[in-house]
Amino acid sequence: MNVKVVGISQDTIDSHHKFKKENKLPFELLSDSKGKIAKLYKATIPVIGMNRRITYLLDKELKIKAVYENMFSADSHVKEMIASM
Structure with missing residues (x-):
C-alpha cells in the first residue's frame, strides 16, 4: 500500500x-x-x-475517497480503512 x-x-x-x-x-x-x-x-x-473522531481516506489529489466515523472506537477506523483498500 x-x-x-x-x-x-x-x-x-x-x-x-x-x-x-x-x-x-x-x-x-x-x-x-x-x-x-x-x-x-x-x-x-x-x-x-469538540471535534468528531473521523478518518478520511484521500487520494493523491487530496479528494475524499472514503469516510469512517466512530466516536468511541479509534481501532475500528483502522480496520475499516484497511479493509476498503
Whole structure:
C-alpha cells in the first residue's frame, strides 16, 4: 500500500510529541489549534465544542475517497480503512 498516515487534532504540538512518543506512533501528528482543518472537513460538533473522531481516506489529489466515523472506537477506523483498500 502506498499510503501516508497523518493525525490531526486541536491538541498542542507539545502534547502531540508526548503522545506520539508514549504510544510509539509511526506517523506524524499535526496541531489544528484553531480548528480550521476540522471546520474544513466538517469534523466539528459546535454545540459541545469538540471535534468528531473521523478518518478520511484521500487520494493523491487530496479528494475524499472514503469516510469512517466512530466516536468511541479509534481501532475500528483502522480496520475499516484497511479493509476498503
